[in-house]
Amino acid sequence: RAKNLRKRAIFLKICRRTIILFALGLILQGGYSRWVNIRIFGVLQRLAACYFFAATLVLIFDDNEDEPYSSQWPIGNDVRQPLRIELSSTLFHFWPQWLFILLITLAWVLITFILKFDDCPRGYLGPGGKHDYGKYQNCTGGAAGYIDRLILRNSHMDGHPTCADIYDTKVPHDPEGLLGILTGTLLCYLGVQAGHSFAHSTRIRRVCAHWLIFGFICGSIGLLLSKGGNSDSWIPINKNLWSLSFVLILAGLAFLILTIFYLLID
Template identity: 40%
Template sequence: MEQLLGKGRDCELHLPAGVSWSWLRIPGVLQRLAFTYFVLSLLQTFWGRKAIPQSEVRRKLHLRDPSSSRTLNKTEESWLMIFLLETLWLCITFLLPVPNCPTGYLGAGGIGDNGLYPNCTGGAAGYIDRWMFGDNMYRYPTCKKLYLTVQPFDPEGILGTINSIVMGFLGITTQTALLLVIDLKSFSFPPQGISAAILSKCTRDGGFIPVNKNLWSLSYVMCMGALSFLLLGGMYFIIDVRGWWGGQPFLYPGMNSILVYVGHSLLGFYFPFSWEMRFQESHWEFLLQSLWGTSLWVLIAYLLYRKSFFLKI
C-alpha cells in the first residue's frame, strides 16, 4: 500500500511500473449504454409517448390501418431525429477526409486490403476517436491480432454510438408494438434483414456497408435488429402466446444483466469461472470453460433472484 500511495507529505499517487494515467480508457461499453439511454430518454421526453392509454393496451391492431399505424409508431418528430442521426453517421463516415487514407474507408488497416492502408484502421470512426482521445482508448482491439494493426482503435467509439442510439430506438418501437398487439398476425417485423442484405450484398465483409461489429455499421444494426426481432417473436409466441415455457433459467440473468456483465468482466479470468488451459490448440476446452462460467453466473443470478436483489442502471 505504501508503494502505491507513496511516502511524504504530498501523498502523491505512484502507479506501478509500466502503468500510466495516459492509458486510461475513456470510451467503454457501459459508457455507450449510458449515453444511448440518455439520448433515448430525451427523445421519449420531448417527442415520444408519455403513456399508453389503458384502452389501447393489449388491443388488436392492424398495421395496414393508417390510424392504427400512427398509434403504434412514435411521433413523426422522433423518427425525424433518428433519420437525422443516421444521415449524420453516413455523411461523416463516407465524406470526412482522413489524412493519407481513402475517403469512406471501412477496413481494418494493417495487413488488410493487401497492406495498402496500414494506418487507416476504422476509417473516419478511428480518426475521430484518435483525435478526441489520443491513447485513452482500447489497446487490444480484435483487428490488432487479426490484421496486425498499429493504430489504436476503440470498438465503443463516438461514431458507432450514433448507430447504437438507432438500434435502441428500434427496440423502443418494438416494445410499444408488443404492448399494443396481442394477435401475432397483426404484428409485422420491420424489414431490417432485407436492408442488411442489400447494404452488405449478402457477403461476409463486402458490399456497400459491410457488417462490422467493431464499427457498429448500419448494416450490422440492421442485421442484428432483424435477428433480435426474429428471436423475440419466437420467444413471444412460445412463452406469452402458447405458454409452453416460462423463460427459465435465462430469466434470472436478464433480471440482473448489468451485475452479471460487470461481474464477468472483473472475475471471468479467475477461478472458479475459468482456469489455465491445458490444450490451447483445442476448442473443446474453451467451450467447456465457457459453458461452465455461464452456468455459474446463471446460478448466481438465480440465488440473487431468490434474495430479491436486483442491480439496475
C-alpha cells in the same frame, strides 16, 4: 408547469442511470489503470450513451405521458383496423422521434463515407495494417477510428484491437467508440418501438405481426446494404464499427427472437 416538473424529474432519473452505468463501465475495465491511460469507452459506456439519447428523445417528444397508452395510440386496440393502418400510424404518431433517428443515421453515413483524413480514402472501413497489401496502414477503423484518435487520444482507447493479431495494425481502434453511438442509438430506439407495439396492443397476434414486420424490414435493408454479407458491398457487416448493416441485421434478429420467446413464454 406540472408536466414540465415531471419531465424534469424523469430526465434527472435518466441522467442518474446513465452516470451509474457509465461509471460501472469505467470501474470494471479500468482496474488499476491511472486516468492518463484509462480506456474511456466500453460496452457499458456505449449502453449508457445510447440509453441516454434514446430515453431523452422519447421524453422530449412525448406530450401525453399522463394519458393511458390506449388513449395515446390513435388506432390502439381497435380490432377492425387493418394491420397496414396500424403500422403506418406507428410512423405517423411518433414521426418526430423517427425523424431524429433518421437524421442521426444519415449523419453516420455522411461522416463515414465523406470525411477525408490523412492519406486514407473516403469510406474506408477496413482494419488498416497489412490489409490490402498495407496501402492503408494508419487508416484502421476509417472515419470512426480517426474521430476517436482525434478526440479521445490513443491513451484512452483500446490499444490492442481484435484486428491487430491478424493485420498487425499499428494504430489503436476502439470498437465502442464515439461514432458508433449514432447507430447504437438507432438500435436502442428500435427496441423502444418494440415496446410501443407491446404496450399499445392487447392482441398477441398483432404484437407479433408488428415485431416480425419490423424485423423483416430491418433485416432486409441490412442484407441489401451488405449484399448478403459480402465484404465488398456498400456497407459491410462490421461489428467493431457498428456499421449500419450490422445494426439493422442485429435488429432484425432481435425482433425475430423476441417474437419467438414471447410466444413460448407469455
